[in-house]
Amino acid sequence: MMNNAFSRPATDTIYYELLHRTPLGPQHVTSSGNATFLIEGKLERQSQIALKVGDAVKTGQKILPFADHPAYALSSVTGTVAAIRPLAGDFGKNYTAIDVTLADTEELAEAPADLAPTLTSLLEWLGNAPGKPPLDLFQAADHGIHTLVVAGVDADLLVGTNQYIIKTEMHAVNRGIDILKEATGVPNVAIAVPRDLVQGFGHTGAGELKAVAPEYPAAIPKLIVYEAFGQEIPADKTCEEMGYVFFSAEAVASIGKAFESGHIPIEKTMTLVDKNGRKTIISARIGTPIADVLAAHQIETGSMDRLIIGGPMTGLAIFDEQTPIKPDTDAILVQDAGDVSLVSDYPCINCGECVRACPTRVPVNMLVRFLEAGQYEDGAELYDLFSCVDCGLCSFVCVARIPIFQYIRLAKYELSRMTAAEASDAQ
Amino acid sequence: MHSEKMFIVSHAPFWHNGSNVAERHYGMLIAAMPAVALGIVHYGMPAVAVIALSVSTAIFWEWLMNRLMKRTVTVADGNAALLGLLFAMLIPATTPWWVVIVGTFLTIVIGLHIFGGIGSNPFHPVAVAMMMLIVSWEPFFDFDAALVNYDFAFNAVFPLTLSKNFGSAAVADFTSLNLLLGRQVGGIGSTFGFGLIGGGIYLIIKRYIRWEICLSFLAGIFLTALAFHLAAPAQYAGPMFHLLTGYTLIAAFFLLPENASSPINPIPMLIYGAGAGIMTMLIRNIGMYHDGVLLAVLLMNLVNPLLDKIRPKALGKVA
Numbered sequence: 001m002m003n004n005a006f007s008r009p010a011t012d013t014i015y016y017e018l019l020h021r022t023p024l025g026p027q028h029v030t031s032s033g034n035a036t037f038l039i040e041g042k043l044e045r046q047s048q049i050a051l052k053v054g055d056a057v058k059t060g061q062k063i064l065p066f067a068d069h070p071a072y073a074l075s076s077v078t079g080t081v082a083a084i085r086p087l088a089g090d091f092g093k094n095y096t097a098i099d100v101t102l103a104d105t106e107e108l109a110e111a112p113a114d115l116a117p118t119l120t121s122l123l124e125w126l127g128n129a130p131g132k133p134p135l136d137l138f139q140a141a142d143h144g145i146h147t148l149v150v151a152g153v154d155a156d157l158l159v160g161t162n163q164y165i166i167k168t169e170m171h172a173v174n175r176g177i178d179i180l181k182e183a184t185g186v187p188n189v190a191i192a193v194p195r196d197l198v199q200g201f202g203h204t205g206a207g208e209l210k211a212v213a214p215e216y217p218a219a220i221p222k223l224i225v226y227e228a229f230g231q232e233i234p235a236d237k238t239c240e241e242m243g244y245v246f247f248s249a250e251a252v253a254s255i256g257k258a259f260e261s262g263h264i265p266i267e268k269t270m271t272l273v274d275k276n277g278r279k280t281i282i283s284a285r286i287g288t289p290i291a292d293v294l295a296a297h298q299i300e301t302g303s304m305d306r307l308i309i310g311g312p313m314t315g316l317a318i319f320d321e322q323t324p325i326k327p328d329t330d331a332i333l334v335q336d337a338g339d340v341s342l343v344s345d346y347p348c349i350n351c352g353e354c355v356r357a358c359p360t361r362v363p364v365n366m367l368v369r370f371l372e373a374g375q376y377e378d379g380a381e382l383y384d385l386f387s388c389v390d391c392g393l394c395s396f397v398c399v400a401r402i403p404i405f406q407y408i409r410l411a412k413y414e415l416s417r418m419t420a421a422e423a424s425d426a427q
Numbered sequence: 428m429h430s431e432k433m434f435i436v437s438h439a440p441f442w443h444n445g446s447n448v449a450e451r452h453y454g455m456l457i458a459a460m461p462a463v464a465l466g467i468v469h470y471g472m473p474a475v476a477v478i479a480l481s482v483s484t485a486i487f488w489e490w491l492m493n494r495l496m497k498r499t500v501t502v503a504d505g506n507a508a509l510l511g512l513l514f515a516m517l518i519p520a521t522t523p524w525w526v527v528i529v530g531t532f533l534t535i536v537i538g539l540h541i542f543g544g545i546g547s548n549p550f551h552p553v554a555v556a557m558m559m560l561i562v563s564w565e566p567f568f569d570f571d572a573a574l575v576n577y578d579f580a581f582n583a584v585f586p587l588t589l590s591k592n593f594g595s596a597a598v599a600d601f602t603s604l605n606l607l608l609g610r611q612v613g614g615i616g617s618t619f620g621f622g623l624i625g626g627g628i629y630l631i632i633k634r635y636i637r638w639e640i641c642l643s644f645l646a647g648i649f650l651t652a653l654a655f656h657l658a659a660p661a662q663y664a665g666p667m668f669h670l671l672t673g674y675t676l677i678a679a680f681f682l683l684p685e686n687a688s689s690p691i692n693p694i695p696m697l698i699y700g701a702g703a704g705i706m707t708m709l710i711r712n713i714g715m716y717h718d719g720v721l722l723a724v725l726l727m728n729l730v731n732p733l734l735d736k737i738r739p740k741a742l743g744k745v746a
Contacts, residue, residue: 157442226742235743306435313440321432333441340435341443345499349448349546352637352691360742365691387741392440399446400546406438 014216014396016153017279018194019160019167026164026269026283029296034082035100035287036324037073039065042094043086055081057100060263061109062125065096074128076266076285079103090316091413097324100287111262117182126258130268130286131251132327137240138184146243147188147229148180150252153212153219156311159331160271162249164281166193167200169253176256177207180247191249192224216313217359217391221246235386248330271331274299275339284325290332291321304337313392346400354394354404360387364394364404371407376415385411448545451635452505458629459512459681461622466615470520470577474615478515480527485511488535496540506545510534513553513681516616517674519573526567530556550728551685554721561721570612581610586672587717595656595664606671617677627680636684639696644679645670647704655712663712673718675707682720688728695734703727 048067057063057075064072065084083099112125123135137143150173152166166173177189189207198211210228212219222233225244233242254265272280272293284293290309294301301307301321308315309323310331354364362384370379379385388408395405467474489507493500501507514534518527537559538552539545561568570585577583582600590598601611607620617623630636652666669675674682683689683703690699703723710719 222743233743234745235741237743301432301434303433304435306437306441308441310439312442315439315441317434317436317438317441319434319436335441337435340437341441343437346448346501346504347544347546350687350691351451352686353446353634355691361739362741363692363738384741384744387743389742396440396442397444397446399448399451401443401447403438405440409438 014157015214016157016194016216016219017160018196018214019163026281027297028267029282029284029288029293031077031102031285031288032292032295033102034289035075035077035079035102035285036289036322037063037075037098037100037287038087038095038324038326039063039071039073039098040093041066041069041071041096043084043096047096049084051081051084051098053081053083056103057081058107058109060111060266063098065098071096072128073098074125074264074266074286075100075109076287077102078106091409092417108263112264115258115262117179117259119183122179122183122255125264126255128286128327129251129254129258130265130327131248131254133247133251133255134245137245138186143240144243145184145186145240145245147190147245148177148184148186148207149210149221149224149244149246150177150189150191150207150249151219151221151224151246152191152193152249153224154271154311154330155217155219155221156314156331157216158271158273158277158279158333159311160279160281161269161330163194163197164271165249165253165269166191167197169249169256170201172253172256172260173249174256175259176252176254179255179259180252186245190228192219192228217389217393220359220389220391222389223359235384248328250330268325268327268329270325270329272297272299273331273333275305275334275336286327287324289322289324290318293325293332294321294334299334301334302337304340306335306337306340308333308335313396314390342401343395343403343406344401346402348402349400351399353397353399357393357397358388359391359393360384360389362387362394368394368402368404368407371404371411372402376411377418379411380415385415388412448506449504452509454633454635455509455630455681456505456512458626458635459509459516459616461625462616462619462677463512463516465609465619465622466516466520469579469609469618470574470615474520476524477518477520477522477527477615478512480524481515481518481531482508482511484528485514485531485535488532489540492536492540492544498544501545504545507535510539510552512616513677514556516677516681517553517557517614518568519570520615521573521576522567526560526564530560533559546687548687549731550725551682551688554682554724554728557721558725570614574612577612579610579612581605583612585613585717586611586668587711590664590668590672591711591717594662595660595668598664598668601668601672603667603671606668611672613673614677617674620671620676623676623680627676630680630684636680637689637691637696639693640684640689640700641679643697643700644683644704645675645700647701648675648707649704651705651708652712655708669708669711673711674720678703678707678720678724682724683727688731690731690735692735692738694737695731698734698737699727699731702730 050067051065059078061075062072079100079102082101087095087097154162190210191207192210195211221239257265267283268286269283272282367383392405485507533556534552538555539548542548609619611618631638649666652669655663656665706723707719
């Protein structure tokens with residue numbers, strides 16, 4: 001999106017694209033021969049591995065790599081374990097990756113016999129279902145969650161995954177809502193949908209409809225709570241801490257489908273955006289390497305291109321086409337080398353574009369001066385770092401092309417590490 | 428797992444609206460062109476020489492400072508050229524060459540680089556340089572003395588001097604239309620009302636400057652001048668006269684909205700602009716200087732950091 005300086009309009013409001021016509025599809029992509037499942041948690045030398053290379057797995061079977069930890073993945077393929085390896089993610093995240101080589105014939109594992117509408121059972125089976133339902137938020141006894149928000153909107157631009165699900169799988173979503181209500185006892189359910197599509201949803205019985213404005217970044221959870229529920233989430237609190245929990249439409253639909261069919265869903269729906277900006281709704285099994293998705297859609301990638309998981313404003317650029325599809329991979333975006341916009345080391349000229357773009361009125365011009373100098377605590381205290389909802393608009397409009405959003409994320413991460421260290425010292 | 432294909436891995440967002448710093452500066456250079464063109468028509472080759480010397484030496488000082496401080500050479504971003512041009516627009520066409528060179532030195536080195544370069548200057552660099560020069564070598568900036576050898580088709584007395592010394596009746600023949608058409612003496616690029624306003628509107632539409640500052644400044648001048656005029660019509664000239672003479676218009680569109688030295692929140696912008704307008708009129712009508720715009724600009728630059736503390740409450744901020 002590199003516009004000519006003379007034709008660019010003098011406004012930076014960006015709108016979410018609506019899926020006015022429901023696309024045919026999703027177009028299904030199959031894996032070419034291997035799949036990788038990521039389990040959160042670091043693979044340590046002393047980890048007790050309950051799985052070994054050569055073990056056979058069936059489609060739908062639970063993979064429990066650690067003998068002493070309940071973390072699991074659900075195999076979406078039939079094959080043999082080829083490798084178990086540690087994998088580092090961004091911002092200090094650690095995964096254990098399990099590579100599976102596909103067998104010639106598919107064998108279905110037995111359907112879970114103990115699937116029931118209880119929190120324990122949902123956690124047991126659906127924690128890694130497509131859409132990744134954040135069920136663990138209900139685990140604490142005093143979670144205080146009073147409202148479940150089903151997001152039929154996608155927070156980032158270009159992504160149409162949850163909009164597609166809410167349009168095509170409303171039946172499964174409704175079923176999922178009923179099950180979640182029963183399992184968690186959450187009293188209120190709301191469904192967030194794009195404002196211009198509200199009329200099309202007369203048939204939802206399960207929850208109150210909430211309209212989300214079409215201007216980016218209105219679909220970011222904290223802003224949905226602010227606009228639709230009229231509650232301002234304090235800067236140092238999360239939506240969950242204030243009693244609102246967000247489930248993607250796909251996560252709820254997965255729960256609904258699991259109870260309809262008795263099998264845990266393994267197909268992830270995604271939005272694929274090619275180099276020309278053409279959008280396709282696709283589906284592939286969790287664990288399929290992204291390279292297979294690109295190959296199936298004849299998208300060629302080359303050096304200096306950018307491969308992005310998620311949308312253009314908040315996504316994550318990856319370095320490896322073999323990265324697998326995860327339960328929360330909502331979009332795959334390919335950017336041509338010629339379209340890649342780069343940041344610079346130019347200083348802030350104090351033009352104020354970021355301040356005017358910021359949806360939460362953070363004084364970004366002052367904040368960035370502190371963050372550039374590594375003074376994260378002062379930035380948080382004096383200039384509202386934690387009011388930021390991570391939309392990325394400040395970087396998008398920055399005339400000096402400062403990586404403001406990256407500074408903000410880094411500051412939040414560093415401060416969270418400091419808080420964690422202080423908490424552990426205090427014990 | 429390691430392929431030969433190397434992707435660019437960077438952080439979000441992966442889009443940019445395409446704006447950049449150089450584009451803004453070149454846009455401001457373009458916006459200044461009509462006013463500069465009329466200056467060249469009025470003052471001829473001496474004006475061309477002053478502009479050329481000013482722009483080129485400003486670029487030279489910028490390059491030298493970049494080199495001395497071992498930083499990236501930022502001449503191409505157009506900032507030095509813009510400051511050089513603005514300096515030339517404020518001074519008479521007959522300014523001696525060495526004053527121009529000292530002036531651009533003061534602009535780029537003293538006004539800009541010793542504070543840390545672009546974005547860090549607390550004052551408008553050109554206003555700093557101009558005031559230092561005016562305080563040091565006032566005769567060169569007396570437009571009546573400097574332009575004495577020119578023969579114009581209009582009243583060649585600096586209008587603000589005239590109004591200050593002889594009251595409003597003396598400037599009766601400076602009609603608004605004549606002032607807008609640039610029929611007055613002054614700096615090379617600061618007299619052509621239509622040109623400056625047109626350039627300013629272009630800058631506002633392109634959002635290179637903030638309209639709140641420009642309009643509140645002009646409103647501040649208008650209302651204060653009107654109050655003075657109504658109080659003593661014979662002594663003080665009317666508001667339109669003050670809007671269109673001296674450095675009012677060039678300050679409104681090119682000096683006051685300078686990014687680093689002006690506020691960015693809505694209410695501070697209005698206070699900043701209006702304050703500069705009121706100060707200008709106080710200096711013009713009560714102070715000892717004929718044109719108080721530059722002093723008013725510096726004064727408001729000084730209070731800018733305080734003003735910008737008036738800001739809207741961020742989302743989720745408790746107390």
